[in-house]
Amino acid sequence: NAGVTQTPKFRVLKTGQSMTLLCAQDMNHEYMYWYRQDPGMGLRLIHYSVGEGTTAKGEVPDGYNVSRLKKQNFLLGLESAAPSQTSVYFCASSYLREPFGDEQFFGPGTRLTVL
Amino acid sequence: AQSVAQPEDQVNVAEGNPLTVKCTYSVSGNPYLFWYVQYPNRGLQFLLKYITGDNLVKGSYGFEAEFNKSQTSFHLKKPSALVSDSALYFCAVRDRSWGGSYIPTFGRGTSLIVHP
Numbered sequence: 083n084a085g086v087t088q089t090p091k092f093r094v095l096k097t098g099q100s101m102t103l104l105c106a107q108d109m110n111h112e113y114m115y116w117y118r119q120d121p122g123m124g125l126r127l128i129h130y131s132v133g134e135g136t137t138a139k140g141e142v143p144d145g146y147n148v149s150r151l152k153k154q155n156f157l158l159g160l161e162s163a164a165p166s167q168t169s170v171y172f173c174a175s176s177y178l179r180e181p182f183g184d185e186q187f188f189g190p191g192t193r194l195t196v197l
Numbered sequence: 198a199q200s201v202a203q204p205e206d207q208v209n210v211a212e213g214n215p216l217t218v219k220c221t222y223s224v225s226g227n228p229y230l231f232w233y234v235q236y237p238n239r240g241l242q243f244l245l246k247y248i249t250g251d252n253l254v255k256g257s258y259g260f261e262a263e264f265n266k267s268q269t270s271f272h273l274k275k276p277s278a279l280v281s282d283s284a285l286y287f288c289a290v291r292d293r294s295w296g297g298s299y300i301p302t303f304g305r306g307t308s309l310i311v312h313p
Contacts, residue, residue, distance in 0.1 A: 086240075113299070122206075124305035125241075125287065132299070140300070172240055178299055183229035183248040183291065186301070188240035 084108055086189035088173050094195045095163045103158040103192050105173030113176045114156040115140075115186065116148060118169040125172070131156055132178070163196045170194070199224045201290045203304035210278045211312050218273040218286050218307045226294020230271040231301065232262055235285040244286075247271060258282070278311045285309075 089104045105114065116128040127140030129148040137148045145167060147159045156175075160167060171192045177184040201222045210216045222228055229248060233241040245256025252264045262273045273286060285308050291301040 115300070122305070125303040127300065130300060174241075181248065181293065183231075183246055183293065185231055185243040185246055186233075186241075188233075188242070190240045191238075 086173055086175055086187050088171075088189040088192050090192060091190065092193050094197065095160075096197050097164060099163050100159070100161050101163065101194075102160075103171055103173075103194075105156045105158070105175075105189060106154055107156075107173075107175040107187070108154060109175060109187065110153070111175035111177055111187070112153075113178050114150065115174045115176075116146070116156065116158045117172045117174065118142065119172060119191075120169050128158065128171075163194075165196045168194060168196045199228075199290050199292045199302050201288050201302055201304040203286075203288055203307045205307050206305075207308045207310065209310050209312065212280050213277050216273075216275050216278040216282070216309065216311070218288075218309060220271045220273065220288030220304060222269050222271060222288075222290040224290060224292040224294070226292055228271075229291040229293050229301070230262075230264060231289040231291075232256065232260070232271075232273050233287045233289065234258075235287065235306070237284075241287060244273070278309075280311045280313055283309055283311045 086107045115130040117125045131150040134153040173189040174186040176186045231246045232244040235241045247264045255261045288304040289301040
């Protein structure tokens with residue numbers, strides 16, 4: 083049981099390049115999330131998904147796109163990277179079972195630098 | 198709307214002393230409340246949560262948290278701090294009322310530093 087995994091762990095991009103971050107979970111969770119973490123800003127939600135084939139915008143969605151073609155995978159895409167997207171990106175997943183208040187499981191993070 | 202505040206960016210405590218990391222929240226109805234810990238260069242790990250019932254919740258690594266509805270607080274506590282407890286701590290809230298958000302809101306995090 084690997085939990086939540088993220089690929090790659092590190093990446094350096096030049097401004098304008100594109101890339102895709104992959105998140106995979108093996109816990110059969112319905113919900114998946116992408117966050118970015120910046121110093122002093124805490125965690126900010128980029129996009130999330132409530133099930134296969136569905137996605138929704140979070141707090142800071144501009145400049146990012148997502149897809150969830152399979153229940154276990156959630157992809158985050160940057161079409162044209164900007165230096166402001168330099169950050170650490172975390173994927174998370176969870177059940178949503180009322181009234182259990184399910185907690186989130188987080189991946190190890192991807193450190194992205196845009197030059 | 199739901200929100201959570203962690204009023205302290207940093208908490209310093211001596212090893213062996215009790216520690217408290219503060220969290221206050223705002224929701225329309227009743228909350229689910231969570232604490233997570235993040236060690237350097239790692240993802241967040243779940244520590245404990247409040248769903249309903251007993252106001253004192255016990256979690257991993259000897260941590261506990263007290264839910265106080267009148268003060269809308271959910272402070273994280275540990276009776277005796279360890280140097281290895283030094284990390285970044287996040288509080289999160291989700292409104293469990295009908296029509297509430299299914300997505301939790303996180304605080305900005307509190308850096309706990311335990312001095313030897």
